[in-house]
Amino acid sequence: MTVPASHDAAASTFPNTPAGVTGPALVADGVTKTYQLGDQTIYAVKDVSLEVQPGEFVALVGPSGSGKTSLLAMLAGLLRPTEGYVRIADEEIGSMSDRALTRFRRRNIGFTFQANNLLPYLTVLENVTLMLSLNGRTTPAAVDWAKELLDQLGLGDRLRNLPSQLSGGQQQRVSIARALIHRPAVVLADEPTASLDTERAFQVVQTFAQLVHDNRRAGIMVTHDLRMVRYVDKVVQMRDGVLERVVDAPEEIRALSEGAP
Amino acid sequence: MTVLLSASLALKEMIRNVGRFASISAVIALITVLILFLAGLGEGLALGNRQYLESVDGQLLVYQDTADVQIAASQFDRSIIASVRRVEGVEDVGAVAFSSTVIEPLGGRQSSEDAGQRVSLIGVEPGRPGAPRVVQGSGFTSSSGNEVVLGRQAAIRTGASVGDVITVRSTQGAVDERYDLRVVGIADGQQYQISPGALVPLITFDRVKPKGEVQADPSSLVFNLVAVRAEPGVDAEVLGERIEREVRSVEAYDLVTAYENVPGYTAQKSTVDTQTGFTLVIGILVVGGFFQIQTLQKLGQIGMLKAIGASNATIAISTVLQIVFTNLIGVTIGALGTAALAATFPATVPIVFREGNVLVAVGGLLIIGPLGGLVALRAALRVEPLTALGLAK
Ligand SMILES: Nc1ncnc2c1ncn2[C@@H]1O[C@H](COP(=O)(O)OP(=O)(O)O)[C@@H](O)[C@H]1O
Ligand SMILES: [Mg+2]
Numbered sequence: 001m002t003v004p005a006s007h008d009a010a011a012s013t014f015p016n017t018p019a020g021v022t023g024p025a026l027v028a029d030g031v032t033k034t035y036q037l038g039d040q041t042i043y044a045v046k047d048v049s050l051e052v053q054p055g056e057f058v059a060l061v062g063p064s065g066s067g068k069t070s071l072l073a074m075l076a077g078l079l080r081p082t083e084g085y086v087r088i089a090d091e092e093i094g095s096m097s098d099r100a101l102t103r104f105r106r107r108n109i110g111f112t113f114q115a116n117n118l119l120p121y122l123t124v125l126e127n128v129t130l131m132l133s134l135n136g137r138t139t140p141a142a143v144d145w146a147k148e149l150l151d152q153l154g155l156g157d158r159l160r161n162l163p164s165q166l167s168g169g170q171q172q173r174v175s176i177a178r179a180l181i182h183r184p185a186v187v188l189a190d191e192p193t194a195s196l197d198t199e200r201a202f203q204v205v206q207t208f209a210q211l212v213h214d215n216r217r218a219g220i221m222v223t224h225d226l227r228m229v230r231y232v233d234k235v236v237q238m239r240d241g242v243l244e245r246v247v248d249a250p251e252e253i254r255a256l257s258e259g260a261p
Numbered sequence: 262m263t264v265l266l267s268a269s270l271a272l273k274e275m276i277r278n279v280g281r282f283a284s285i286s287a288v289i290a291l292i293t294v295l296i297l298f299l300a301g302l303g304e305g306l307a308l309g310n311r312q313y314l315e316s317v318d319g320q321l322l323v324y325q326d327t328a329d330v331q332i333a334a335s336q337f338d339r340s341i342i343a344s345v346r347r348v349e350g351v352e353d354v355g356a357v358a359f360s361s362t363v364i365e366p367l368g369g370r371q372s373s374e375d376a377g378q379r380v381s382l383i384g385v386e387p388g389r390p391g392a393p394r395v396v397q398g399s400g401f402t403s404s405s406g407n408e409v410v411l412g413r414q415a416a417i418r419t420g421a422s423v424g425d426v427i428t429v430r431s432t433q434g435a436v437d438e439r440y441d442l443r444v445v446g447i448a449d450g451q452q453y454q455i456s457p458g459a460l461v462p463l464i465t466f467d468r469v470k471p472k473g474e475v476q477a478d479p480s481s482l483v484f485n486l487v488a489v490r491a492e493p494g495v496d497a498e499v500l501g502e503r504i505e506r507e508v509r510s511v512e513a514y515d516l517v518t519a520y521e522n523v524p525g526y527t528a529q530k531s532t533v534d535t536q537t538g539f540t541l542v543i544g545i546l547v548v549g550g551f552f553q554i555q556t557l558q559k560l561g562q563i564g565m566l567k568a569i570g571a572s573n574a575t576i577a578i579s580t581v582l583q584i585v586f587t588n589l590i591g592v593t594i595g596a597l598g599t600a601a602l603a604a605t606f607p608a609t610v611p612i613v614f615r616e617g618n619v620l621v622a623v624g625g626l627l628i629i630g631p632l633g634g635l636v637a638l639r640a641a642l643r644v645e646p647l648t649a650l651g652l653a654k
Pocket of ligand 1: 036037043045062063065066068069070652
């Protein structure tokens with residue numbers, strides 16, 4: 001698969017290493033998730049440890065059933081690990097109550113999902129500022145920034161459109177703006193390109209990477225499509241619930257994205 | 262804060278799906294019209310039975326004890342009047358007799374279908390309990406004149422007004438006899454047995470009422486009830502017991518017990534109440550079903566909202582507000598529609614909107630939404646935020 005040259009050019013302008021000196025935005029330590037099926041214990045995720053720095057964009061890859069979604073759910077505070085802990089913005093989220101976790105998610109985590117990303121009855125701009133409303137921080141400056149973000153995502157003239165009037169790629173980009181608008185420590189994306197054609201998929205991931213870098217968020221993207229890793233700083237490969245390999249050398253990442261084993 | 266966000270989400274969804282929410286509001290509006298008309302009809306029927314009895318300016322009605330509180334089965338002659346009047350605490354008494362007759366059309370019959378207006382003929386003693394309070398005209402001038410006081414409905418339906426002479430037609434023996442009576446007054450609400458009331462002095466009543474071939478004792482005045490007014494400060498219940506003790510073979514009842522025992526009154530009322538109840542239950546099921554289906558269609562959205570950090574309170578308030586808004590709009594449109602429809606009805610239609618009944622009906626209608634929505638609310642609250650990632654616990 002050849003990638004349009006413009007993507008390469010844009011990708012090369014992003015620094016692959018964040019410049020900050022603060023600690024990691026996200027730490028997972030010995031995270032394990034088991035499911036009990038009769039008297040059989042299934043390890044969906046087994047002893048995974050991981051760090052993501054502010055401004056770092058990480059891809060979580062692996063075959064179907066390897067535990068990517070389960071791991072992402074635990075990093076998102078949506079699923080409690082059976083063992084191990086997750087720390088985001090220096091807070092250990094495993095010990096929080098459901099209510100506290102909900103609050104924590106709306107403040108510190110940005111999400112894009114595979115499906116049901118947007119509320120169909122809110123406009124593009126309203127879907128983004130929803131995150132501000134949830135946090136009680138709908139200031140004029142924040143709304144201006146939402147418009148600016150949408151503009152950067154190529155949606156500057158679609159602010160008053162409803163999601164049904166947008167293409168799948170445009171909807172994904174709205175959810176990227178929503179994931180960033182409240183300046184969360186961590187931005188999580190579950191298969192953001194699953195429903196897009198290759199051209200749009202590359203555009204979406206490229207813009208996502210740029211925004212993660214520019215805004216110094218810790219970004220984690222689950223994908224089963226290895227070609228998408230060309231814009232990330234680190235690739236975490238899962239297999240059978242285990243962290244198989246971490247690739248962070250730019251040339252190795254490029255090789256991976258071009259189909260090398 | 263949560264409430265504002267919830268309200269804005271609820272309203273935006275409604276505004277941007279106007280068709281969907283308008284259709285359920287329209288259904289609620291129709292249910293509202295149905296319920297209000299049922300209540301109005303129930304009240305109209307009830308009023309048709311109890312209006313005269315309710316308006317008696319006394320506290321007690323005395324029946325023959327063998328009558329089982331049935332007015333037609335209670336028969337007294339004049340001697341009872343003095344016995345009841347003697348009881349301590351009784352201020353005044355009046356004989357009341359019930360029958361029915363037909364008022365011929367004013368200006369004569371124009372066609373064979375024009376059969377006249379059937380009325381309840383009520384014999385009273387002028388100036389005594391049971392006699393009507395007129396709102397127009399002078400009222401009775403003698404205790405035996407050819408005079409009649411018409412209830413409001415009788416006046417409207419016959420077109421007669423004070424000063425007119427009406428003709429009543431009663432079957433006496435084998436022939437129809439006609440009597441001319443001068444209208445000396447109009448009184449509010451005198452219906453009895455779902456017929457407008459026409460009130461005449463008792464002696465006149467005895468002359469003009471329908472009669473069989475043979476009369477037991479043509480010389481004696483027969484009537485059905487004795488209306489009793491208690492002296493000020495006398496407890497009606499105590500007085501009733503005293504009358505029953507001191508006068509042989511009578512029972513005394515308050516006005517409410519009296520009209521509740523009019524044949525059909527309680528049965529009609531409970532029929533209408535049951536229909537109203539069923540309609541409310543149907544309303545609950547319709548609203549409940551609609552919002553349940555809508556919630557099931559939105560499980561993905563709800564999961565997403567919870568994942569990005571919307572609290573259960575935000576979701577719950579939004580769901581409830583939407584149901585309440587939809588219900589309120591439907592009930593308001595239904596109530597306005599009912600008022601508009603009712604304004605086009607002629608005064609003779611027996612549908613009566615009484616404030617109390619309407620408020621109870623509207624209250625019932627306003628809770629069908631929230632009650633029906635409980636299932637949807639439960640479904641919305643049970644959605645796991647984890648479903649946003651396509652995982653379930
Ligand atoms: N609720 C569950 N109950 C039992 N097994 C589960 C459950 N959720 C996930 N699993 C199992 O855990 C493993 C990892 O699943 P998942 O995290 O969805 O992997 P991926 O996203 O990489 O496809 C799979 O074998 C899956 O069948
Ligand atoms: Mg998965």
